[in-house]
Amino acid sequence: MSDFVNPSEEIKNNAYVKDYEKLYKDSLEHPDAFWENVAKELFWYKPWTKVIESKHPYYDWFVGGQTNIVANALDRWQKTEKKDQLALVWEGQDGKVVRYTYQQLHEQVSRAANALKSLGVKKGDRVSIYMPRIPEQTIVMLASAKIGAIHTVVYSGFSVQALKSRIEDAESKIVITADGYHFRDKLVETKKTVDDAIKDNPAVKKVLVVKRTGNPIAFTEGKDIWWEELVSKQDSICPTEILDANDPLFILYTSGSTGTPKGVIHAHGGYMVGVYITAKYIFNLRSNDVFWCAADPGWITGHSYIVYSPFINGVTNFIYEGPPDYPDAGKWWSMIEKYKITKFYTAPTAIRALMKYGDAIPQKYNLSSLKILGSVGEPINPEAWRWYYRVIGKEKCPIMDTWWQTETGMHIISPLPTSPLKPGSAGKPFFGIKADVVDEKGTPVAVNTQGYLVLKKPWPAMFKDVYKNSKKYTDLYWGKIPGTYFTGDFAKRDSDGYFWILGRNDDVMKVSGYRFGSAELESAFVAHPSVAEAAVIGKPHEIKGESIKAFVILKVGVQPTDELKNELKQQVRKLIGPIATPDEIEFVPALPKTRSGKIMRRVLKAKELGQDLGDTSTLEG
Ligand code: PRX
Helix, strand or coil, X not given: CCCCECCCHHHHXXXXXXXXXXXXXXXXXXXHHHHHHHHCCCCCCECCCEEEEEECCEEEEEECCEECHHHHHCHHHCCCHHHHCEEEEEECCCCCEEEEEHHHHHHHHHHHHHHHHHCCCCCCCEEEEECXXXXXXXXXXXHHHHCCCEEEECCCCCCHHHHHHHHHHHCCCEEEEECCEEECCEEECHHHHHHHHHCXXXXXXXXXXXXXXXXXXXXXXXXXXXXXXXXXXXXXCCCCCCEECCCEEEEEEECCCCCCCEEEEEEHHHHHHHXXXXXXXXXXXXXXXXXXXXXXXXXXXXXXXXXXXXXXXXXXXXXXCCCCCCCCCCHHHHHHHHHCCCEEEECHHHHHHHHCCCCHHHHCCCCCCCCEEEEXXXXXXXXXXXXXXXXXXXXXXXXXXXXXXXXXXXCCECCCCCCCECCCCCECECCCCCEEEECCCCCECCCCCCEEEEECCCCCCCCCEECCCHHHHHHHHHCCCCCCEEEEEEEEECCCCCEEEEEECCCEEEECCEEEEHHHHHHHHHCCCCEEEEEEEEEEECCCEEEXXXXXXXXXXXXCCHHHHHHHHHHHHHHCCHHHCCXXXXXXXXXXXXXXXXXXXXXXXXXXXXXXXCCCCCECC
């Protein structure tokens, strides 16, 4: 047992879950009873008649039940003392602070909901949100949910082409944005990006604009509307739409191994139950917690563990607008000290970047309020884990390395605060989750052997479908190994039953925790007039986890120059976003392909890393 890091007595005494093994066993034997008991902790307008209904691979949860996630996040607190507790504390990169109690947040959300209604937004309509990390971003997501509309948030680090295709696929009639924001010292013109993204899209009728910077923007009267003007004149009471448990809550686009990003659909009831209980148990949430998930609400981590589950659990939720190391590498640590953060949740890429600055910077701050730390989005290497544990958590805060996905909606594999921890391992499956590591036929592999990570039982926060593309849902996720959910990750399980996530087994990359499919990046290269063909791979990177390398075949007669490389980098930044900037571009005369013409990226990657090429029997020529 020497390789375990054990929880302190204090953590053990204060945890909700004391005996994981027993509860886990019970939850697998009686999953309906487990999930039903969780759902009963929440508010429902009408109880369900059936916990789960299987139309494999489609599952409906809490069938017949009526609820609304906002009824649990905000409404139910209004008749309790919690209405006067701080719900949201926000600090801008410029030092501006906004504080809302549960009552004030409820009023703000109601006003925003009435504003959406005044623009004609109804139940089931898609609402595109492209905003910086400001309070209105969270408010408008909650407002959309409150009236039964479906929000579809595009992260503000994406640019024109990525935004355009997502707005078009969702068929949104309204987009909500800001005039701009400052990222470090650079002005990012979000409104301009929206204008470019919708210029050929007559379906978008209104653009609601929050004033964040006051920088001049193009403003089309009748179409563009200032948030402040519209929202401030709305009534602060807005009835919450009573919804079916399986009515959609949001669509979030995410990259897969092939084609364009997929619109992952989540529904109110099951998602609400899943995010509520995982946040509660894994972060041991209590009323007096000040919770900081440093992700952006624009990603699934932000949807589940900023916008929804902290409020459903009734904690004080903190959001900081800026990056971790601006204007200096102590910024995040100073926020922990200032707001007395108790539970802090971030990604390994940020930990590795901050670790590089050494121990002295975090040591300048009082981090003693911290009780639990979290990690998400990519494998955390043991060295970063130990640094986070020692220097930030002072060897008293357990690290919850949570493995999950946009599609799973909630944490799937994670330690609990009482778990003995192994640095670098995501621990064991959450209650009701049956995870396994199998070969391509679905047979479990031996202990400590790499295989495909699959899930063998449904869970309530699972996605409902791929928007307008059910074939992708059935084939890509449920068709690879019939009867099981195929995660796309490699993993191994050790002799203690701990899972070790070993990265993706498809053409998906995790760059600084951001998820990119090779196809989306390659199409940005091919859109350049000089490029004939492109293939993109992820390479191990010390801080970012993976970096992007592109192999490019130029059109006949085009000269391979450094200027062209720069131009191509700019092209990808412009079309997809600065977060997708390739690190390396290599001009090549040909690409390895199968006889049927598919690019073999794994061959490119193996060559690049000097590894064995594996099975190349389908390689052309
Ligand atoms: O490869 C896994 C990695 O992130 C993928 C899901 O990405 P996304 O949908 O963007 O969601 C990220 C936030 C939940 C997974 O297939 N991943 C996520 N968490 C971990 C991880 N890899 C290793 N360890 C984790 N804790």
